[in-house]
Amino acid sequence: MSDPLLKVRDLKIGATVYPPGEKPHDIEIVHGVSFDLQPGKVLGLIGESGAGKSTIGLASMAYGRGGVKITGGEVWVNGRDILKTSLKDIRALRGGEVTYVSQSAAASFNPAKKIMDQVVEAAVEQKKFSRKQAEARARELFAKLGLPDPDNIGDRYPHQVSGGQLQRCMTALALCPEPDLVVFDEPTTALDVTTQIDVLMAIKEAIRDTGVAALYITHDLAVVAQVSDEIMVLRMGDMVEFGSTDQIINNPQKEYTQALVSVRSIDHEEKQPTPEPVLSVQGITARYKGLNFDVLHNVNVDLHPGQTLAVVGESGSGKSTLARVITGLLPPRDGDIVFAGRTLSPSLAGRTREDLRELQMIYQMADVAMNPRQTVGTIIGRPLEFYFNMRGAEKRKRIVELLDEIELGEKFMDRYPAELSGGQKQRVCIARSLAAKPKMIICDEVTSALDPLVADGILKLLLDLQKIEDVAYLFITHDLATVRAISDSIAVMYQGRVVRYGPKSQVLSPPFDDYTDLLLSSVPEMHLGWLEEVVAHRKMESAGN
């Protein structure tokens, strides 16, 4: 075996934390991680938030973000320990031998400078190429990465290209100086799923063609399975498992890895529609004040009692607007909302207390959905007080019951939201909506801000509660895996229209319309070679046309 390009030994990383009401203090966030990366190979770093994967990635450039400091160990790049070299040598390494692609290209590009100036800057600065050579190479990379008009796109400013294009420009920026190693830090996480697949393929081909080595950091095992040769699973700053991609995906050894691989394998049998829907959305057309175009066009969907309707679409599809119309926050221009047999007033002000009680909502960001100055007891108790006039011991008893239902228990009663984890916060929000004894709950992307295993727990809880409470869910999401796991019927939305609607089994079976086909085939699947299959399939189809 040749000498490794990157050799990390017993890497320890610390950070200063500022907990509320306590003195700032140092903690260790990576506890002695070791690994090797051979030239030209791709290593996937995978883990949930707080696993330390980005921190390890940046350590390979001897960089600590914010208050993060490398406290021990060795990081060898091309045969020298970069933690022991001078700042000048580190600067020669950064942008030359090792480069970086961040999650948000939109924030990582300087808004005041043209794209080309920023793409070639490192290559010129590190004296790898002359300005002219670097620009030629950048244009080549733009073309290779599938950017439109590769000869001129560099003359634009960052805000003048789309998010997916800018992410590809960032990849060009990283590849331009012909580095030995590129650190990809969640490069496709912020993108829509149909955009993600193009960027992913572009990155993969660019890595293959240039022969560069890469650290690929992500929380999505299905994504990393497509691009990496080896995978390292991290959890809370420790390495859990290291192996070839094939071994990690098909034969995981550790329990935690097995859990990550099997995530979203919830079994949920589709229920049959009932004669009388609890919610009937009839011909809804809506637009926001001050805009001169509709964001929803003639939307018709039904939701049956005790069942789940998943509304799925990418950003800008109008799925969240639909929720605002149903709750009465945005009165529609046309159409009716029929709920429990009665036509609801289009605006919130015109709805009765009973209407409001029976139709509850859970939000994506549990952090901001709860008043930080109220305890869990107050948050869950308020609907009991407000709708059922419960007081004292009776109210307390009911709060404890609800806390038990969401698997938290009485001891959480006096805690503040800031003292809860992300999953616990979302559970409290669920309890608050259940407290109203609703017929239906709108769940707006309730799991998308959570780590996969935590999200899984929330989905299971929602399904269990549906059986007990017989409540219907309108489940808004962009994540098709979630849709498969939880829904009875599905509405696919695209540019404000419902393009496909029906029972789950029907919506997810061919023949598909173009958009649903694109959407479904873009969701990364956890088997090797999926990306090539999809891309080959698409090429064949477009050739056929």
Added chain:
Amino acid sequence: MHPIIKLVSQRIALGLLLLFGASALIFGLTEALPGDAAQAVLGQAATPESLANLREEMGLDRPALTRYVEWLGGILQGDLGTSLTNKLDIAESVGKRLGNTLFLAFWAALISVPLAILLGLLAVRYRNRWPDKLISAVTLTTISIPEFLIGYVLVYFIAVKLGWFSPLAMINDSMSIWQKLSAIALPVIVLTMVVLAHMMRMTRAAILNVMQSAYIETAELKGLNNFKIIYRHAFPNAIAPIVNVVMLNLAYLVVGVVVVEVVFVYPGMGQYLVDHVTKRDVPVVLACGVIFAAIYIGLNMVADIVAILANPRLRHPK
């Protein structure tokens, strides 16, 4: 039309509207409050008859709106009216004093603006180390003392104890520029100190804000040195907020001038205004109020226009 032209013209229109509103507000205040120019001339002990006579003589018995329109029309033609106390033409008295005030403010700005930006950069460069903490402590102290007291502290220690510079800042036309500069040295130092503290703190915050952007991290990960990071990536984005800070502080300077002029008995607009407030000379107060408001509104408008012009999203629309 290019969106930037539209935004800038909207901002200019707003500035003119504010200017008009401010003149109405100042005039309206003098109308709505008890007491008027006639009362001011005759004093509290005047009989109702003599008051009524004088009002008629001064034209104060006519409707307020008519007098406002006349007054505003006069201002637009350069006629600021006549003073009640010395019967002199206000425009003439103001002309020279405004020049003196701007002379003072100009030198204070010339020293304080580069110094504030330099100190702001220094504080960012040595963030949370002793130079930053020292600068922060000194500026906190100067912000905590009113301008006039800083003035007297300097007079006491520099002019009286050390014998440098004159404690009074009298200037006249016969003086050479060097004599003038020596005369205004102390007031310029006071104004510089006062405005420097605010400007430096705001500059520091503006640069820090830019330095925390993700694109600065990108630049760092390209292996650029600190100078290049600041010069190429931080500076182009920090110009707009810094210019904004400078303009807001120049507006603040114009107000600070009022008090400092009184301390050093400097023949400028501020002293003129305060003098005539004490004498309840309404036409002079009105004229000075409008001039100060106009300068203030103008500088705030320039600050906003610079912010619009410096925004790359507006300069290069999609």
Added chain:
Amino acid sequence: MKNIPISALIGLGFTVLYFFVAVFAPLLAPYGMAEIVGDVWEPSSSEHWLGTDNIGRDLLSRMIYGGRTTIFVATAATILSFVTGSVLGFLAAVLGGWADQVLSRGVDLVMSIPSLITALVVLAMVPVTIPVLIIVMGLLDATRVYRLARAVAVDIEVMDYVEAAKLRGEGHVWIIFREILPNALSPLVAELGLRFIFMVLFVSTLSFLGLGVQPPLADWGGIVKENKDGIVYGIGAALYPAVAIATLAISVNLVADWVLNRTTSLKGGRG
């Protein structure tokens, strides 16, 4: 109350001391406020710790009584400014629409003129008394509190928990007092300190210009005005208020800084 940083503790100590002296001034001052007890500008001695002033009054007593006036006027004006500004600001944020437009544009207009200039215009028209001073300063400053209160309330208003309360069917009263106010309190309290300092500087400046607290009442700005002529003879009587104002302002600043930091760290709690 644990974990108060030392700087905030010092600030808090001095602030409390100043208010204590202001409240009990008649008991603490060695001589009467307007009592002439010696020669003009006597140096400090065991009878007169800070010496005497321009007409032979005990300067320490003047400073103590002056602090009482300055702190009283500043406190009253701050309260007026806060009550008016925050009530109108919250109302504008919650009501929105027409009411918000009228209030906000009015405030824009008032703020387009420097407050010292507006104050001078008003004080040229009406006789200067303590209530007039408090009202003029309080109302002019209320514009700044209004902007802050409105901005804070608008930020909170768009939070999902406020939307959740609206969807529950809660009324304006619950939303303002139970959802918005508890979360707006900390930034407003920190601002309270800054506004108070501004008021102390403002009233001192007006008094120095002869348009604030009128003699024979003592206040810190007035003491400077009375004794400023001594400075050219090397008599520092006019400088004592500088020390008093600066220490008070810095102390309040330190407390306000701490309150503000505590709030931000609370917000930024476990992310």
